Amino acid sequence: MRGTTTELETPYPLGSLLPAVLQEDELLMRFTAAVDLLLAPAINTVDCLAAYVDPGLAPPDHLGWLAGWVGAELNETWPLETQRAAIQQAVHLHRGRGTVEGMRLQLALVLGADVRITDSGGVTWSVEPVDDLADDRPAxxxxxxxxxSLRVAEVEAAVDAAKPAHVAHSVRVESVSGGM
Structure with missing residues (x-):
């Protein structure tokens, strides 16, 4: 079945690296050609390593592995372009984690929708250490x-993943009117 398989060419054939006197030995040249066939996939993978770590170029089956490197959470049901964008923006999204703007950016990316967020402002501070905070409003x-096209359950799941665990939330989905 030799005609049905594609053989990868090696960019560095071992036989051509041998001294001329050894290149005249037919058995040795056949042996080095066989080794070339074994090494070609590894050499080509190393030559293309930059593409494997670029979220825009990486093969789809490598995106999960790449997401693990940058701490991005991927959902396999997301479109391929959304997964790539989540990996590309992971560092930026991590910087904003826990903030309203960071949450808005993450939700807009994941949901593919215009997202508005209102925060209760449940943050206080004091110059003096105190036991009783003046503002007891829950976050x-x-x-x-x-x-x-979104359902409330989808938005709920995305908000749960994006917000700090101690913060309560409410979700509403509004339809977009046809004309602007």
Whole structure:
């Protein structure tokens, strides 16, 4: 079945690296050609290593591995371009983690929708150490996603993943009107 398989060519044939006197030995040249066939996939992979670590070029089956390097959470149901964008923006998204703007960016990327977030402002500070904080309001985030194709359950799951664990939230999905 030799005609049905494709053989990878090596960019560095071992036989051509031998001294001329050894290149005259037919058995040795056949042996080095066989070794070339074994080494060609490894050499080509190393030559293309930059493509494997570029989220825009990496093969789809390598995206999960690449996401692990940058701490990006991927959902296999997301479109391929959304997965690539999540990996490319992972560092930027990690910088904003826990902030309203960081959460808005993450939700907009994951949901593919216009997202508005209102924060209760449940943060306080004091120059003096105190036991009783003046503002006891619980932290609350209200999320409004504008889309005709999203369901509340999808938005709930995305908000749960994006917000700090101690923050309560409410979610609303609004339809987008046809004309602007």
């Amino acid at each position: 609350l985030v209200e999320v409004v996603a504008r889309s005709n």
